[in-house]
Amino acid sequence: MLDRRALLALPLALAACERFASAEPAAPPPARPLKSFAPFPVGVCAKSPQFEDPAWVQLVTTHFSQLTPEWEMKMEYILPEGRPRDIGAYRFDAPDAIAAFAKHHGLRLHGHTLIWYAQGEQAFAGLDRPAFTAAFDRYIAAVAGRYRGQVVSWDVVNEPVTDEGSELRDCHWSRTLGMDGYMIRAFQKARAADPNAVLFLNDYNLENTPRKGATFLKLVERLMKAGAPVGGIGSQSHLDIRIPAGQIRAFFRDAASLGLPIHVSELDASLRSGERVDLRSRAHRIEQQTARVGELAEAFMALPERQRFAFSVWGARDTDSWLRQGERDDGQDQPLLFDSAGRPNPAYAAVAGAFA
Secondary structure, eight states, X not given: OOOHXXXXXXXXXXXXXXXXXXXXXXXXXXXXXXXXXXXXXEEEEEOGGGGGOHHHHHHHHHHOSEEEESXXXXXXXXXXXXXXXXXXXXXXXXXXXXXXHHHHTTOEEEEEXXXXXXXXXXXXXXXXXXXXXXXXXXXXXXXXXXXXXXXXXXXXXXXXXXXXXSSBOOOHHHHHHOTTHXXXXXXXXXXXXXXXXXXXXXXXXXXXXXXXXXXXXXXXXHHXXXXXXXXXXXXXXXXXXXXXXXXXXXXXXXXXXXXXXXXXXXXXXXXXXXXXXXXXXXXXXXXXXXHHHHHHHHHHHXXXXXXXXXXXXXXXXXXXXGGGOSTTOOSOOOOSSBOTTSOBOHHHHHHHHHHO
16 A cells, blocks of 8 residues: 555656656557558458468558468469379469458458469470360369359459560460460450459559550450450559659550459569669659659549459568569668558558548
């Protein structure tokens, strides 16, 4: 029990504590959840080991409402042993875990990706055309069918246009099934496996390289005329922060003219240029990044409401980004909306401001 002297001293002690506390810098208020600004899903990519990181889980469930598997729903994971004829060899443990995580936390799930030029060549090597076609059909049916009713959408074909942008990629799929033929077939088989999913054609540098953006949109039109059930346009939006102002808006106006839902599917914006000498200050690069990310968000907001499918970033924190992996990482790049501690970067403010 406190005596009288202790009680008299208590207000003085509290006042002293308050003076010391006021001398310390106040912690910044937590960022408002990004999803609270947006009348459409705000997405992020995920890898199943991240589910063991409480800070990552807290950040993602606070700010995002949609999930995309970063690589564990791709063919390189599901078909690692190269046995496309044997559905029993397919590996579904990680994509199943991602689907379960999304369901548990009430996150919409976007499937990524069924057919990609960069994967499957070794697995399908040596098959004659009938066996190749049967294995192609079987893979799409097995994967899209397994997640029917769990995913709302699929990147059916990923990155079909060359980097230069004037033509389509020559790949193992096109050499056997035809340049447009493999894409038409992939969309038709995906529709058969999951009649309710929105089916996307997805590519990168569509904003950065106008020639590529134009080739991509012509491809979408051509596939639709050929009867492929293309349901949406996926623009990865790995932004080059040095492109001219207005270039992003121009691509989105052209894309919107097709009337399809549009998904900003993999947003990041590196501060690095890849050049041996970059004379821009860090402050200048952040200014460029903020302007281009803001333009992207504004261009998305300018779409008709029915065409705003989702706005997704390719990683929650800077250190989660593929741009911060391996030997090339100097620890300085901040390509995403949140830093390594989950605090908002300037790019967060650009997106939140456009959405608000």
